[in-house]
Amino acid sequence: MLNVPSQSFPAPSSQQRAASGGRSKVPLKQGRSLMDWIRLTKSGKDLTGLKGRLIEVTEEELRKHNKKDDCWICIRGYVYNVSPYMEYHPGGEDELMRAAGSDGTDLFDEVHRWVNYESMLKECLVGRMAIKPAVPKDYHEEKRVLNGMLPKTQVAGTLAKEGPNSPSYDWFQTDFLVTIVIYTKQKEMGLDSVIVDHQDDSFRAETLIKDYSYFIHIGLSHEVEEDFSVRVVENVGKIEIVLKKKENISWKCLGHPLEKHNLLILKKDTGLYYRKCQLVSKEDVTHDTKLFCLMLPPSTHLQVPVGHHVYLKVTITGTEIVKPYTPVSYSLFSEFKEPDLPNNKYIYFLIKIYPAGLLTPELDHLQIGDFVSVSGPEGNFKKSRLQELEDLFLVAAGTGFTPMVKILNYALSNIPSLRKLKLMFFNKTEDDIIWRNQLEKLAFKDKRFDVEYVLSAPTSEWNGKQGHISPALLSGFLKRSFEKSRVLLCICGPTPFIEQGIIRAGAPQEPVELTAVSPAVCQAWCYQCGHGCHWDSWSHCLTPLACCLPPCSGPVSIIPSSQTQVAA
Numbered sequence: 001m002l003n004v005p006s007q008s009f010p011a012p013s014s015q016q017r018a019a020s021g022g023r024s025k026v027p028l029k030q031g032r033s034l035m036d037w038i039r040l041t042k043s044g045k046d047l048t049g050l051k052g053r054l055i056e057v058t059e060e061e062l063r064k065h066n067k068k069d070d071c072w073i074c075i076r077g078y079v080y081n082v083s084p085y086m087e088y089h090p091g092g093e094d095e096l097m098r099a100a101g102s103d104g105t106d107l108f109d110e111v112h113r114w115v116n117y118e119s120m121l122k123e124c125l126v127g128r129m130a131i132k133p134a135v136p137k138d139y140h141e142e143k144r145v146l147n148g149m150l151p152k153t154q155v156a157g158t159l160a161k162e163g164p165n166s167p168s169y170d171w172f173q174t175d176f177l178v179t180i181v182i183y184t185k186q187k188e189m190g191l192d193s194v195i196v197d198h199q200d201d202s203f204r205a206e207t208l209i210k211d212y213s214y215f216i217h218i219g220l221s222h223e224v225e226e227d228f229s230v231r232v233v234e235n236v237g238k239i240e241i242v243l244k245k246k247e248n249i250s251w252k253c254l255g256h257p258l259e260k261h262n263l264l265i266l267k268k269d270t271g272l273y274y275r276k277c278q279l280v281s282k283e284d285v286t287h288d289t290k291l292f293c294l295m296l297p298p299s300t301h302l303q304v305p306v307g308h309h310v311y312l313k314v315t316i317t318g319t320e321i322v323k324p325y326t327p328v329s330y331s332l333f334s335e336f337k338e339p340d341l342p343n344n345k346y347i348y349f350l351i352k353i354y355p356a357g358l359l360t361p362e363l364d365h366l367q368i369g370d371f372v373s374v375s376g377p378e379g380n381f382k383k384s385r386l387q388e389l390e391d392l393f394l395v396a397a398g399t400g401f402t403p404m405v406k407i408l409n410y411a412l413s414n415i416p417s418l419r420k421l422k423l424m425f426f427n428k429t430e431d432d433i434i435w436r437n438q439l440e441k442l443a444f445k446d447k448r449f450d451v452e453y454v455l456s457a458p459t460s461e462w463n464g465k466q467g468h469i470s471p472a473l474l475s476g477f478l479k480r481s482f483e484k485s486r487v488l489l490c491i492c493g494p495t496p497f498i499e500q501g502i503i504r505a506g507a508p509q510e511p512v513e514l515t516a517v518s519p520a521v522c523q524a525w526c527y528q529c530g531h532g533c534h535w536d537s538w539s540h541c542l543t544p545l546a547c548c549l550p551p552c553s554g555p556v557s558i559i560p561s562s563q564t565q566v567a568a
């Protein structure tokens with residue numbers, strides 16, 4: 001019997017609750033959309049009550065401003081008067097009030113780290129906290145030049161004892177090449193574990209190691225060509241970045257350290273780094289959904305791991321708006337062999353355009369050749385969860401299909417044990433089904449794959465399944481290919497879809513039995529970031545519910561039998 005999570009799932013203290021489950025958008029009053037907020041901030045109105053003066057704020061002073069009509073919040077050492085924003089906050093006034101008169105940094109980061117508050121609240125800035133909060137040891141401390149000795153990694157902030165072994169780096173040169181080598185001492189490293197950006201003389205490599213990022217950030221001492229190559233020696237976790245010298249001279253040092261250089265920092269404390277990507281093509285996929293192709297800058301190496309998302313940032317009348325999106329592959333048939341092609345320069349997004357929204361019409365109006373800022377990848381979905389799977393069930397609603405694309409591609413091409421991969425795809429009408437032709441061709445071509453559509457508002461000609469997600473629909477769908485097969489279930493859709501359909505509807509009556517197989521079930525979660533009338537599109541960040549139960553490799557016996565087993 002597959003028990004889907006009870007109402008107390010995810011666990012109240014879990015990361016998932018903090019990050020997405022349990023949070024919801026509130027209906028905002030007429031005239032309180034994001035665009036209205038942007039207009040207000042541009043109106044020249046004094047939004048702080050300080051007539052543009054910036055002040056130093058003591059903790060005592062901050063605490064006094066804790067009422068709705070006089071509410072200050074400190075984020076990363078800066079204090080904002082958020083009272084004017086109250087009615088515009090998509091999470092509602094009460095949520096914002098949780099941080100009233102205090103340092104809301106952690107709370108803010110738990111809920112929506114990506115939200116660009118600095119840009120959105122710049123007219124609300126009251127000043128800085130008088131006592132600066134402790135900051136990580138900064139890079140200025142590394143005074144010496146980088147001369148090729150293995151420098152000892154500095155660990156920023158409060159690195160937990162259980163953090164990864166400190167990585168290190170080294171470099172060497174030939175007449176024509178400079179090779180930077182990063183020793184991660186980790187086994188599960190791939191080409192998608194390192195993101196490299198090289199602009200002018202600034203060289204930045206961010207290596208993703210579990211929940212941490214390790215940075216090499218250097219102002220190079222000499223010029224190099226735009227293109228470079230990245231190699232990963234997977235079994236020892238060694239990453240080599242090979243740069244081509246512009247001049248055939250011997251370098252005395254690699255360069256000088258820049259921000260965060262040689263630091264290992266918890267990912268959640270690192271902030272998002274963006275690079276400008278050029279729109280190469282935009283194709284209609286359905287009546288309201290388009291496939292956008294963005295080209296990475298020539299001197300960027302970035303591959304988004306399966307099940308991870310990035311943030312797109314556009315500036316709308318001077319305010320930066322950020323939303324998460326999960327990249328897809330070009331089509332369901334694109335090759336998905338590891339390692340990915342090194343010259344993988346394109347990122348594809350399936351984006352539904354909401355005419356009344358703000359971000360998506362802006363994206364829709366982009367011309368070929370225009371630029372959009374794209375962040376590095378985020379997410380905690382692990383490809384290793386797919387290894388040795390026998391049955392993979394994907395349940396998606398609308399553009400919740402997007403994280404499924406790469407999972408599907410990857411699983412069919414790379415998991416030899418896979419026997420069955422089923423997608424249950426919920427939409428309103430037939431016209432809303434993304435890549436229907438491709439899905440059907442794939443089902444025809446690969447007998448392991450099967451797709452079922454469920455429509456909530458079909459025409460009278462529709463003779464397929466209809467309705468909303470329910471135990472009855474799920475129980476018919478979640479049939480494993482043989483007893484005790486290794487199963488993974490991923491679900492992505494707006495929060496109500498997940499909550500109403502899976503959590504509230506309870507367990508399907510007679511589905512599959514899940515015993516102490518590890519990994520058993522991984523419920524994946526979608527950050528809901530914009531359904532409703534004021535924001536664009538909820539989007540599609542596949543994040544497994546990793547937190548409320550021990551890692552799947554841990555003892556399964558402590559998992560209550562009434563709860564779904566959840567893979568970390």
Ligand code: HEM
Pocket residue numbers: 023024025073082089090091092095096098099104105107108111112115116117120121322323528529530535
């Ligand atoms: C520190 C206390 C805060 C709390 C507890 C909080 C809570 C929330 C919650 C629960 C949501 C709904 C999330 C969802 O399901 O999409 C939300 C959305 C949002 N909040 Fe806050 N918030 C806080 C501060 C702020 C601040 C200071 C800003 C400043 C700009 C802000 C901007 C936003 C935006 C833009 C969204 C919509 C996010 C999206 O979907 O893209 N929040 N917030």
